[in-house]
Amino acid sequence: GAVVSQHPSRVICKSGTSVKIECRSLDFQATTMFWYRQFPKKSLMLMATSNEGSKATYEQGVEKDKFLINHASLTLSTLTVTSAHPEDSSFYICSGRDSLGNTIYFGEGSWLTVV
Amino acid sequence: AQKITQTQPGMFVQEKEAVTLDCTYDTSDPSYGLFWYKQPSSGEMIFLIYQGSYDQQNATEGRYSLNFQKARKSANLVISASQLGDSAMYFCAMREGRNTDKLIFGTGTRLQVFP
Numbered sequence: 001g002a003v004v005s006q007h008p009s010r011v012i013c014k015s016g017t018s019v020k021i022e023c024r025s026l027d028f029q030a031t032t033m034f035w036y037r038q039f040p041k042k043s044l045m046l047m048a049t050s051n052e053g054s055k056a057t058y059e060q061g062v063e064k065d066k067f068l069i070n071h072a073s074l075t076l077s078t079l080t081v082t083s084a085h086p087e088d089s090s091f092y093i094c095s096g097r098d099s100l101g102n103t104i105y106f107g108e109g110s111w112l113t114v115v
Numbered sequence: 116a117q118k119i120t121q122t123q124p125g126m127f128v129q130e131k132e133a134v135t136l137d138c139t140y141d142t143s144d145p146s147y148g149l150f151w152y153k154q155p156s157s158g159e160m161i162f163l164i165y166q167g168s169y170d171q172q173n174a175t176e177g178r179y180s181l182n183f184q185k186a187r188k189s190a191n192l193v194i195s196a197s198q199l200g201d202s203a204m205y206f207c208a209m210r211e212g213r214n215t216d217k218l219i220f221g222t223g224t225r226l227q228v229f230p
Contacts, residue, residue: 104216
């Protein structure tokens with residue numbers, strides 16, 4: 001089946017620095033991918049829709065200048081957390097759908113800790 | 116109003132027994148899709164089963180089946196012959212409409228399988 005790969009799985013960064021998370025669709029092309037955030041013991045909340053070749057669409061309340069999304073190819077979307085703060089510490093996970101089917105697949109997720 | 120409701124924060128089941136995880140949804144769109152995902156402690160979201168709003172039959176995937184009751188707007192997940200490895204968080208999610216892959220998630224149910 002389709003596979004979505006996310007990297008890194010865990011990252012620790014200092015306050016004020018930026019960190020990039022990659023989301024790759026390994027065996028399908030995704031014109032659209034999605035980025036979610038999950039706080040401990042909570043559900044997944046959609047942050048933004050990543051559109052290949054165009055600007056991302058952000059959900060209400062998500063700062064687009066803080067969470068930069070780039071979708072430069074049909075198999076790669078990146079999320080960059082800029083000027084990270086401890087409150088940005090969270091689990092970030094991406095998803096994509098193989099256009100041939102209905103299944104929406106998720107990456108392995110990335111645990112971000114800002115110290 | 117909650118779009119996806121999972122009323123069971125936690126469930127226990129004995130190994131080899133069947134368990135039903137509840138999910139109700141709310142939408143006025145006639146075209147929607149319902150998903151169940153398993154999230155172990157590692158964080159990855161593992162796709163289990165999908166049900167489309169126009170599907171005539173209840174979806175089944177191995178030990179997983181979806182009890183889809185459209186009039187009641189419920190999409191309960193049934194896991195048969197529970198295994199210890201089934202212990203995890205389970206999320207019900209909905210894709211609302213025909214032209215989106217955005218998912219709205221429920222709050223999840225933590226399933227614990229005991230010997």
